[in-house]
Amino acid sequence: MAFRYDEIGDRLKAFRLGSGLSADEIARRIGISRTALYRLEKGELVKLETLEKLSELLGVSVPTLLGVGIEYISSAVSYFERLRQIEEKAEHIVVLAGPISFLLATDQFQDSLEQVLLESIGDDVPDRDRALADVKQIMEILRERKRTYLERLPNIVNLISAMDIERFLRNGFTGRPFLPEEVHEKRRALARAEVEHFANVIEEESIGIQIGLVTATLPHTGFQIFRQANQKTLTISPFRLGEQPNIRVGVAMITSAPEALALHERTVKEMWRSALKGPAAARYLRDLLAQNGGAKK
Incomplete structure (x- = not known):
C-alpha cells in the first residue's frame, strides 16, 4: 500500500x-x-x-x-482541522450538520459563534482553561475554513432539518440554557436573522449551492461527504456549532470505505428526494420565522 x-x-x-x-x-x-x-x-x-x-x-x-482504516477523533480541535484540510481539496461537498451549515452562514453568525462556544463551557468543566483555549483554536480553524471556501467555492449540497431550525428559532443562538431574558431575546434575534439569510440564499438559487429542507426526522449525528477527482471521504461527527453546541464530548470518524460512502450517499439521495427545495423551502422557513417573531414576506 x-x-x-x-x-x-x-x-x-x-x-x-x-x-x-x-x-x-x-x-x-x-x-x-x-x-x-x-x-x-x-x-x-x-x-x-x-x-x-x-x-x-x-x-x-x-x-x-x-x-x-477509520480515523477516530475525540478532539473537536483535531476534527475541525481535519475538515479544513479535506475541504481545501474537495470539489463537491454534501453537508448534513444542523441546524446551520457554517460554510454558508453569515459573518454575523461567525462573529457570534465564539461567545456561544465559550458560554457552552460550564464553570465545573474539568480542565476548564484547556477547554477555553480550545475554543480559540477552533475559531482560528473555522475562520480559515470559511476563507478557503470563499476562495474556492466548491459545489455544496446542504440538507437542513426543519425541526432543528424550529428549535433554533425558539431557543436562539445560545451556548447554554437559562440565559438572562434580555440576552436570550438578542440570541433569538440572531437566530431569526440567520434563518432569514438561508431563506434568501434558497431564493437566490446561487450557482453551486443547493439547499434541501427536510421535514422528516434526520439523524442526530451529522455527516459530510467530500468528493475529489479521484477520492471520496466521509466524516461523521457528534460535534456541532449551532444552538447548544458540542465541542467537548464524542468521537468523530473519517473514512473512505466504499461501503460506508455508498450507504451515506444512498441516505442523502433519499432525503434529497423528499426535501423541500426552492420556493417551497423558502416559504416554509418564512412561515417558521413568522411563527417565531419574524416578519413573513
Missing part, C-alpha cells in the same frame, strides 16, 4: 493541535527539532520509529496516522 506523506502530515498537524501540547514540547519529547516536526507536517518522509513515538505521545494509533 502506497502512503501519501502529505496526508500523513495533515493528520499529524491535526492531532498535534488537538493534543494541547506545543510544537516545541512535542519535538523535544520525541527527540527532533521543531523545524523537523513542521517538515513532517508538510509531507516530508517520516520514519516508522518517529511515527510510533508521535502516535504514543498524541494518543492516536499508527494506522490512523497512516490513513489505514
Whole structure:
C-alpha cells in the first residue's frame, strides 16, 4: 500500500493541535527539532520509529496516522482541522450538520459563534482553561475554513432539518440554557436573522449551492461527504456549532470505505428526494420565522 506523506502530515498537524501540547514540547519529547516536526507536517518522509513515538505521545494509533482504516477523533480541535484540510481539496461537498451549515452562514453568525462556544463551557468543566483555549483554536480553524471556501467555492449540497431550525428559532443562538431574558431575546434575534439569510440564499438559487429542507426526522449525528477527482471521504461527527453546541464530548470518524460512502450517499439521495427545495423551502422557513417573531414576506 502506497502512503501519501502529505496526508500523513495533515493528520499529524491535526492531532498535534488537538493534543494541547506545543510544537516545541512535542519535538523535544520525541527527540527532533521543531523545524523537523513542521517538515513532517508538510509531507516530508517520516520514519516508522518517529511515527510510533508521535502516535504514543498524541494518543492516536499508527494506522490512523497512516490513513489505514477509520480515523477516530475525540478532539473537536483535531476534527475541525481535519475538515479544513479535506475541504481545501474537495470539489463537491454534501453537508448534513444542523441546524446551520457554517460554510454558508453569515459573518454575523461567525462573529457570534465564539461567545456561544465559550458560554457552552460550564464553570465545573474539568480542565476548564484547556477547554477555553480550545475554543480559540477552533475559531482560528473555522475562520480559515470559511476563507478557503470563499476562495474556492466548491459545489455544496446542504440538507437542513426543519425541526432543528424550529428549535433554533425558539431557543436562539445560545451556548447554554437559562440565559438572562434580555440576552436570550438578542440570541433569538440572531437566530431569526440567520434563518432569514438561508431563506434568501434558497431564493437566490446561487450557482453551486443547493439547499434541501427536510421535514422528516434526520439523524442526530451529522455527516459530510467530500468528493475529489479521484477520492471520496466521509466524516461523521457528534460535534456541532449551532444552538447548544458540542465541542467537548464524542468521537468523530473519517473514512473512505466504499461501503460506508455508498450507504451515506444512498441516505442523502433519499432525503434529497423528499426535501423541500426552492420556493417551497423558502416559504416554509418564512412561515417558521413568522411563527417565531419574524416578519413573513
